[in-house]
Amino acid sequence: MVSSVTRLAAGLAAIAGVASLSAVEPVLAQSSVKIGYALSRTGPNAGGAAVTTLPNYEMWVKEVNAAGGLKLGDKRVPIEVVQYDDRSSAEEAAKALDRLITQDKVDFILPPWGTGLNLAVGPILNKAGYPHLASTAVTDRAPELAKRWPNSFWLLGTSSGASNTLVELLVKLRGEGKIGDTVAMVSVADGFGIDLSAAARPALTKANFKLVYDKTYPVGTQDLSPLVNEAKALNPDVFIAFSYPPDTLGITEQARIAGFNPKIFYTGVGTAFPLYKGKFGANTEGVMGIGGWSGDSAAIKDYLVRHKAASANGAEPDRWASAVTYASLQMLQQAIERVGKIDREAVIKDLQSGTFDTVIGKVKLENNLPTKHWWVGQWQGGDFYGVGPASNEGARTPIVPKPAWKAP
Amino acid sequence: MSPTHIAAVIAVGAGLVVLALLPRYADAYYLSLAISLLQFTVLATAWGLFSGPTRYVSLATTAFFGVGAYIVAVLGEVLAWPLVLLIAAAIGALMAVIVGISTLRLSGLHFVIFTFGLAELVRQLVIWYEVNKTRVLGRYVFVDITQNDIFWQLLGLAVAVFAIGWLIARSRLGFALRIIGEDETVAKHCGINVTLAKVTLFAISAVFITLVGAIMAPRWTYIEPSIAFNPTISFQVVIMALLGGAHRLWGPAVGAIPLTLLFEFLSARFPATSTLIIGVVFLLIVYALPTGVAGLWERVSRRRAAAPPVQA
Numbered sequence: 218m219v220s221s222v223t224r225l226a227a228g229l230a231a232i233a234g235v236a237s238l239s240a241v242e243p244v245l246a247q248s249s250v251k252i253g254y255a256l257s258r259t260g261p262n263a264g265g266a267a268v269t270t271l272p273n274y275e276m277w278v279k280e281v282n283a284a285g286g287l288k289l290g291d292k293r294v295p296i297e298v299v300q301y302d303d304r305s306s307a308e309e310a311a312k313a314l315d316r317l318i319t320q321d322k323v324d325f326i327l328p329p330w331g332t333g334l335n336l337a338v339g340p341i342l343n344k345a346g347y348p349h350l351a352s353t354a355v356t357d358r359a360p361e362l363a364k365r366w367p368n369s370f371w372l373l374g375t376s377s378g379a380s381n382t383l384v385e386l387l388v389k390l391r392g393e394g395k396i397g398d399t400v401a402m403v404s405v406a407d408g409f410g411i412d413l414s415a416a417a418r419p420a421l422t423k424a425n426f427k428l429v430y431d432k433t434y435p436v437g438t439q440d441l442s443p444l445v446n447e448a449k450a451l452n453p454d455v456f457i458a459f460s461y462p463p464d465t466l467g468i469t470e471q472a473r474i475a476g477f478n479p480k481i482f483y484t485g486v487g488t489a490f491p492l493y494k495g496k497f498g499a500n501t502e503g504v505m506g507i508g509g510w511s512g513d514s515a516a517i518k519d520y521l522v523r524h525k526a527a528s529a530n531g532a533e534p535d536r537w538a539s540a541v542t543y544a545s546l547q548m549l550q551q552a553i554e555r556v557g558k559i560d561r562e563a564v565i566k567d568l569q570s571g572t573f574d575t576v577i578g579k580v581k582l583e584n585n586l587p588t589k590h591w592w593v594g595q596w597q598g599g600d601f602y603g604v605g606p607a608s609n610e611g612a613r614t615p616i617v618p619k620p621a622w623k624a625p
Numbered sequence: 626m627s628p629t630h631i632a633a634v635i636a637v638g639a640g641l642v643v644l645a646l647l648p649r650y651a652d653a654y655y656l657s658l659a660i661s662l663l664q665f666t667v668l669a670t671a672w673g674l675f676s677g678p679t680r681y682v683s684l685a686t687t688a689f690f691g692v693g694a695y696i697v698a699v700l701g702e703v704l705a706w707p708l709v710l711l712i713a714a715a716i717g718a719l720m721a722v723i724v725g726i727s728t729l730r731l732s733g734l735h736f737v738i739f740t741f742g743l744a745e746l747v748r749q750l751v752i753w754y755e756v757n758k759t760r761v762l763g764r765y766v767f768v769d770i771t772q773n774d775i776f777w778q779l780l781g782l783a784v785a786v787f788a789i790g791w792l793i794a795r796s797r798l799g800f801a802l803r804i805i806g807e808d809e810t811v812a813k814h815c816g817i818n819v820t821l822a823k824v825t826l827f828a829i830s831a832v833f834i835t836l837v838g839a840i841m842a843p844r845w846t847y848i849e850p851s852i853a854f855n856p857t858i859s860f861q862v863v864i865m866a867l868l869g870g871a872h873r874l875w876g877p878a879v880g881a882i883p884l885t886l887l888f889e890f891l892s893a894r895f896p897a898t899s900t901l902i903i904g905v906v907f908l909l910i911v912y913a914l915p916t917g918v919a920g921l922w923e924r925v926s927r928r929r930a931a932a933p934p935v936q937a
Contacts, residue, residue: 259900302896307845406756406762411756411760411762
């Protein structure tokens with residue numbers, strides 16, 4: 218009996234030891250702007266948050282503080298950060314935000330990563346009157362959510378936007394005689410794949426494309442060769458995969474091995490990641506994917522350099538939501554500085570109506586949504602450029618047909 | 626009733642009134658914390674209702690919890706709230722009966738593995754249905770339920786789970802289950818319908834777990850299988866019940882409250898290392914307190930009773 222108590226006490230002491238190793242936040246300086254966020258440091262969302270969200274948050278805070286802080290009226294006030302791990306759980310995210318608002322009394326909150334968590338914290342931020350700049354959520358309900366929560370801004374757009382832009386581009390290319398009308402489509406059986414394929418199916422049919430292959434596969438499928446081989450046997454002009462990062466890599470690898478080289482080869486989330494280029498090198502040439510950015514603009518080139526310099530290991534941003542995330546922080550900063558004091562209601566008003574100068578160009582929101590998105594990108598000469606919608610400023614002409622795979 | 630009993634009843638009643646008034650005074654954070662505490666208290670107690678006397682370790686908590694949440698996602702905007710809860714309870718019970726009849730004949734370890742698989746099975750079924758039939762995966766829960774409502778419903782459910790647990794312990798069913806837990810073969814020879822008793826209790830426990838899932842769902846606005854069927858919940862509930870001691874009705878709650886507070890403290894103070902520390906805590910509990918706080922308490926009081934009275 219005594220021994221079990223002793224053991225417990227020894228264990229607790231060990232915990233205290235481990236706990237004291239992790240640094241406690243420094244004592245807060247006077248007159249700072251407190252900015253809080255809860256990101257997924259552990260759990261299934263950790264990968265996405267680590268590539269797209271956290272580096273941008275850290276880089277922005279570092280840059281603002283290096284300049285002396287946020288400009289409130291005629292003085293500069295440094296940013297102080299309070300951060301938590303939401304463990305990729307909606308319940309933890311909700312609790313962490315309640316804690317940020319009522320315990321830490323932060324001045325502004327930066328959103329979590331991903332569609333699910335942004336929706337989970339939506340009502341909390343709305344009730345407490347904090348601006349909510351969701352830059353990593355893709356949902357068809359965005360217009361409705363913006364109406365329901367006027368403090369929320371849905372910067373990455375809707376899934377039907379992604380599918381419709383892709384189909385528009387295909388129609389244009391078919392009109393130019395560059396592709397025929399057979400399409401093979403595979404999609405991951407998770408939120409993203411289901412939403413996008415559900416929007417693409419009617420759009421393709423309406424545009425008179427022949428959908429010769431249409432299959433879904435479960436999240437975490439390891440062997441993707443049957444899908445690729447079946448699609449190859451049908452010899453389609455266009456191959457679309459609404460895939461997640463691990464499958465995006467797997468499908469590309471299988472297609473290369475099988476020598477499956479349709480005129481258009483499109484893969485989903487992950488195509489725009491620096492990791493993709495790292496793995497496939499010259500073989501990325503001509504691969505299309507979701508996302509894209511104006512890689513020729515000076516602002517983006519400068520952002521790329523700064524991002525590499527700011528990250529501990531020189532990591533590059535992804536070519537889609539990263540730049541949007543950074544732009545959302547610039548918007549928040551410009552809105553706060555225009556208001557000139559910590560007045561969240563006025564900042565929300567400014568975000569709704571103002572024009573912002575960001576790395577993705579001038580942004581002016583309409584009904585809390587941007588009017589322009591990059592939906593289709595393509596690897597060209599070692600970087601991933603936006604090609605659709607073709608009407609976007611800086612859109613490159615797509616390389617069609619895709620060049621043949623090279624031996625690695 | 627003895628005066629001590631009356632005093633206890635008054636104390637419990639007063640305590641409940643104070644708790645029911647909490648949303649009037651607490652800010653959003655403390656309300657959030659109180660909701661967490663109640664959630665895990667009900668889950669762990671409901672888990673202990675079945676697993677305590679029968680000694681079957683169930684990892685199916687998240688299967689029932691997720692089903693409850695999904696029922697709200699599907700029906701929440703269509704039907705009246707009490708009706709939704711009623712349907713959730715009915716489906717939870719039905720599922721438990723089907724699962725119970727087919728698996729409770731299994732002995733210990735097989736049952737643990739099966740229940741762990743059950744959560745994954747239900748999750749995959751939901752995904753299959755959504756992918757192939759409805760063609761949407763994320764569902765939105767826009768119902769008119771405030772945080773205060775969630776708190777009060779959980780409080781009501783907590784009272785109900787303790788009342789039912791108290792009644793079961795004093796019923797023929799409770800007695801039968803204790804015999805089954807000691808030795809199933811003996812129980813059969815005594816003429817106890819072992820399967821019926823186990824399935825009944827499994828269903829009662831599952832109804833409470835399903836209801837917690839249903840009540841919590843409006844907190845998240847958006848539900849998809851990975852959110853609703855989060856396996857962490859199953860393990861947290863087991864460890865809370867084990868810390869408190871599952872063989873007493875009050876045991877799981879004694880584990881749930883300090884552990885919820887500990888998790889909260891760790892995520893607030895050590896956001897980067899909290900998961901690691903939680904893992905260490907899990908190991909310690911199993912190692913140092915195999916029968917939980919309740920077991921420790923019993924040993925202490927037994928020793929005190931056995932010690933010779935001090936001579937004056």
